[in-house]
Amino acid sequence: MRILLIHADYLKYHVRDKTKFAEKIEEEMKKGSFDESLVVFTAVEKEDEKNPDGIIDEAVQEIKKIKKKVGAENIVIYPYAHLSSSLASPDAAVDILKSLESKLKSEGLKVSRVPFGWYKSFEISCKGHPLSELSRNIKVKTKKIKEESIES
Amino acid sequence: MRILLIHADYLKYHVRDKTKFAEKIEEEMKKGSFDESLVVFTAVEKEDEKNPDGIIDEAVQEIKKIKKKVGAENIVIYPYAHLSSSLASPDAAVDILKSLESKLKSEGLKVSRVPFGWYKSFEISCKGHPLSELSRNIKVKTKKIKEESIES
Ligand SMILES: [Mg+2]
16 A cells, blocks of 8 residues: 655645546545645555555555654545555455545544546645655565564 | 646645655745646656657657647646656666656747755646546657558
8 A cells, every 4th residue: 555645724625527447436425625724645556456455554554653753633535546556356446445444544644535537626725744655565564574663 | 657637726845844755846846826737646656667769759749649638728747756757867867757847839839847855735626627647658660660550
């Protein structure tokens, strides 16, 4: 999973045409407007299908850490295929994005998710401080690496 | 070179803090505002240092083609390291971005370039039509591939 995190004054979006992978959505998901948000542009990768729960856990930890650091009020998950050239299948991607949303919500955070597979117009304002644009390559840490990083 | 091309109603930016790789810039480059633009977020990659001229030629052709297709008025080159995990050295990146700018200008296009190595606040509005977000992995085509594609 590759994510690009933007600390934004605002994000607004509006769905336009469907792609052939458009998820079915309710009326209320067709547009959105969010202030003071950490926008998490997310590409779910083929590799992530092997261990979705592990990847989601890692992503939740990383997103929580960065949200706290920058002091954002909301989290917005925004599907973004352009961040990777090795994408998961659309079905797997939607499942993983939905689980990421619920997992973050279950931690008591304010989370919204922008629909997958739709062309969208959007406006964003990036704050510009040193932590307002970060990217991460999310991998499942093996036990060994975890222990090493605790020791160091 | 990896590029993400956004057909935008507008892009505005303002430099904030310098990174240690900040290019020296004149006052007028510290902020910018562009309407009806094709914004080319660009990551110059290590691989590109082997044949900068070849890469720049490929990028120019691709950008011209997409600009024409979407009908944008301006081109804005925006350095964007987050698109690749194999980046060129900062010096090489700035040289290549500057050459890309001049090469596009020499083709009679209206081109602006956003400074490299500065934290920046920015606002962008993506139009949302099917061609308003495209990404390309720019590689130098070998002669063999060129010939094959002419034959096919
Ligand atoms: Mg505005």
